[in-house]
Amino acid sequence: MLDDQDRRLLRYWQADPSLSPGELAERCGMTPGRAARRIARMEEAGVVEGLGAVINWSALGYSVEVSLRVTLDKTQGNAFDSFLAEARKVPEVIEVQTFLGRVDARLSIIARDMAHYQEIYRARILTLPHIADIEALMHVARIKSEETLPL
Incomplete structure (x- = not known):
């Protein structure tokens, strides 16, 4: 093409x-x-999807990034759809990915500090529907972040 x-x-x-x-x-x-x-x-053709600004969220005071691996209660027929719809509404969730396997979704969350993260986690994450299990991974360092393709 x-x-x-x-x-x-x-x-x-x-x-x-x-x-x-x-x-x-x-x-x-x-x-x-x-x-x-x-x-x-x-x-x-959809090869170029658009242009946008890359914003350094740490320069705006967000110093904490946490990756949450979420397993859903799949006994509910609409578990994925309702979980994803509600997760998209949380402003501090900057990325949502879904997977096949034991982990169903990964949420990337930013917060100003640990107190702010705890507030987000308790008030917005734990209230998301159909969560069976959550594993939190604290971001320590970004070693590589590349979005360019080897063309």
């Missing part, structure tokens, strides 16, 4: 998302119109 020129566009764009279409086209050795058409085609 992608040819070498598409991959080149994506490589440069991943490396520097602030590049203008003209700068991107120049670096890729093509006209701005051609680059724009290729980008539009990749957006329409």
Whole structure:
């Protein structure tokens, strides 16, 4: 689906998302119109889902990150759907993943400090529906956080 020129566009764009279409086209050795058409085609195909700001939440005073591995009570037919719907409503939950296996979901939670985390955990997490078990993993260090693809 992608040819070498598409991959080149994506490589440069991943490396520097602030590049203008003209700068991107120049670096890729093509006209701005051609680059724009290729980008539009990749957006329409769902290859490029959008652009956004990456916000450093620790710079905003959030110093605690906890990963919760959640096992649901699957005797209820709607356990996954209702749990996920309610988990999405918790503002401090910055990521929700689902799995096959013993662990059904993982929630990534940020908090200002441990007291704030305890408040979130007691008031918002423990009240989520259909939880059978929770295991908390305290985030210590982020060793690698890469969203660019090897194109």
